[in-house]
Amino acid sequence: MISSLFRNHDYLRLFTAQVSALFGTGLTTVALGLLAYDLAGGNAAAVLGTALTIKMVVYVTVAPIVAAYADRFPRRLFLVSLNVIRAAIVLALPFIDQIWQIYVLIAVLQTASAAFTPTYQAVIPDILPDEREYTRALSAAQLAATMETLLSPMLAAAALAVISFHWLFVGTAIGFAISAILVITTRIPNAGTATEGSFRERISAGMRIFAATPRLRGLLGLNLVVAAAGSVIMVNTVNYVRDTLGGTQSGVAMLLAANGFGTMLVALSLPRVLDRAGARPVMLAGAATLIAGLGSAIALSLANTGDWRWSAAIATWALVGAGTAAILTPTGQVLRRSSQPADRPALFAAQFSLSHLAWLITYPIAGWLTTAAGFTTTWVTLAVLAGLGFVAALRMWPRHDPEVISHLHEVGTIDPARLLDAVRVDDRFYRHTHAYVIDADHRRWPAPQRRQLETAAA
Structure with missing residues (x-):
């Protein structure tokens, strides 16, 4: 049971610190979209797409390096410092009045986040040396991320009913501050110094396993499906609600909450399904669901009027959330099945980098192409990319895949x-x-x- 993990007080504090930081990040997602709209209006999709592209560039380049060298730093001090940096950056965001300032602050913020994630991941196996407890901790982390996807937009929607979106950044800073305090009170052992060749060995090991394992080559295609559909949610929601549906700030948060609800609903129901069916059919069904969600979004983009569009948009955003959960929730299981324990950190780091590389492709399309050509052209393009990823997964991940x-x-x-x-x-x-x-x-x-x-x- 996951609940047994929380008897370990050090893990409980670290897990709570991660949840606090996740909710802060979720509030920033809503507030950043509204800030981009406040500064750029109809060009908000391009601004947000650029900001998220910067985030992906940082994740692809910085995270693997930190993952390889995380054991060289005093880890408790390092994690606390990163939370303090993130809190300071988000407190500065409400005061900016130029678009370029968003890009600079996002680059610094996401550099700190890209360093925090692999360092945090490197600590957990030391806190939980038992392999079964570590496996349950990975499941708990996925559940926490799913709950954040659902609850952060709902909290934002409730807050936006009474306050300006600028105050969401204050909530984010509070989340990072709580995370820092919890890390300070946790006993985190410092790892021994890595060898000089560890960076090359860890990075190459993860990439080599991906390249040689058929099911992981299929996972690369599924990463592209998730990114193609997810970029519609992350980049285009604010413009679609404000400009097409004529909605308010709360409407933006409501659609994002619908996406999170779909994610939560599927994530909670998957364990028994995975036990019976296995990861491949569940993840491929998730990819098909995401493509169906993109098709529904394209149909919505062609509709000019009608109050029914709100209900249809809520259902579409929830459908994308459901498909996303069907792919992301079993991913850790697939990675564990495909590696020895010693190679697992390198493989998780490789998945982190490669999955964000897919987002690096789709975020600019969702942002810049929407500004230039509109929703329909953009969403058709993303649907084609998702279809290519789905076909690649079908061909590369064999139906008969014995352990x-x-x-x-x-x-x-x-x-x-x-x-x-x-x-x-x-x-x-x-x-x-x-x-x-x-x-x-x-x-x-x-x-x-x-x-x-x-x-x-x-």
Whole structure:
């Protein structure tokens, strides 16, 4: 049970600190969209798209470096400092009056966030050395992120009924401050100094596992589907509500809350479904749902009038949230299944970077193309990208994807001590059967054994 994790007081404080920071970030998402509209009006989508593109560039470039070197810093002091920096930045946002200032502050804010996330992730295995507890902690983190997606817009909608959106930035700063206080009260062990080659080894290990594992190549396609549909929500909601539907600030928060509700509904129902069906059919169904959501959004963009558009938009945004949860919730399970424990941090870092690379492609499209060509052209373009990602996932992730695979090792290529349970086939080969992942002893995905023997004989 996840509740048993919270008996560990250090983990409880860290988890609460992460939740507090997540809710602060969620309020910033709503407030930033409204700030962009306040400064740029009809060009808000381009401004917000640029700001989020800057965020993705930072995540793709900064996060992998910090993930590799997080153990070189006094981690408690580092996490507290990053929260203080983030609080100071969001407190400055309400006072800006130039668009370029948004870009500068967002770059600094997201650099701090990109450093915080991998450092926090590196701490959790030290706080929870038991593999089963660490696995439950990953599930708890996904649930926290899902709850933030739902509740932050709802809190923002309630707040915007009585205050200006500028005060949401104050709420964000309070969230980061609470997070910093909780981290200060937590016992966080400092890791030993990494070796000089650790950065190259960790980054290359994660990318190598992705490139060699069929199901992970399929995950890359699913990352693109999530980003294509999600960029509509993140970038285009404010302009669609204010300019097309004629809604208010609260209307923006309401649509974002509908998206979060769809995410929450599916995330809570998935564990039993995953036990029965497995990750592949659930994640592919999620991709199909996202493409359907994009199709619904395109239909909405073609409708010029009608009060029914509000109800249809709420349903569409919820549908996108549901599809997103169906892909993101099992992702950690797929990554764990595809790696040895020692390689897991590198693989999670690679997924973090590669998934944000997909957002780096779709955010500029959602922002700049909307400004130049309107919602319909933009959403059709994103739907095409999502379709390509879906097809790639179908082709790269085989339907028959067993965990335990029989494969051949050539004599002399692996430590014999690792082959004690293997069967000698002939003078050249052992047959070995176990849960197969890419690691130092298994650098390529195995072909069928007959093909392996034929290739070796040739």
